Amino acid sequence: MDTHKDVASLTDEGRKRVFNQRFEQLTKCQAFLRQSLTKKQRLELFSYKAAYIVAREKRPYMEDEVVIKSVLESFVEMFEGEVF
Numbered sequence: 001m002d003t004h005k006d007v008a009s010l011t012d013e014g015r016k017r018v019f020n021q022r023f024e025q026l027t028k029c030q031a032f033l034r035q036s037l038t039k040k041q042r043l044e045l046f047s048y049k050a051a052y053i054v055a056r057e058k059r060p061y062m063e064d065e066v067v068i069k070s071v072l073e074s075f076v077e078m079f080e081g082e083v084f
Contacts, residue, residue: 042078049074 010018037045053070 046075046078049078 050071053074054067057067
């Protein structure tokens with residue numbers, strides 16, 4: 001894969017291609033790292049992410065759709081393909 005020092009000098013299509021390649025690489029790396037964690041470690045990481053989402057909203061007493069949706073998306077991201 002080509003690496004470009006100055007992505008801004010590329011055409012729009014060239015920039016999209018470079019960023020799409022980088023995004024695919026990042027997604028593959030994240031999937032690999034997620035698989036290498038034990039179930040207990042993933043649960044711990046999920047609890048940290050959920051606490052961060054609630055703290056970021058600054059309204060922990062409200063069951064807002066934004067908080068619930070974000071926490072569930074984080075859960076699915078961490079435990080995709082797991083059997084419960």
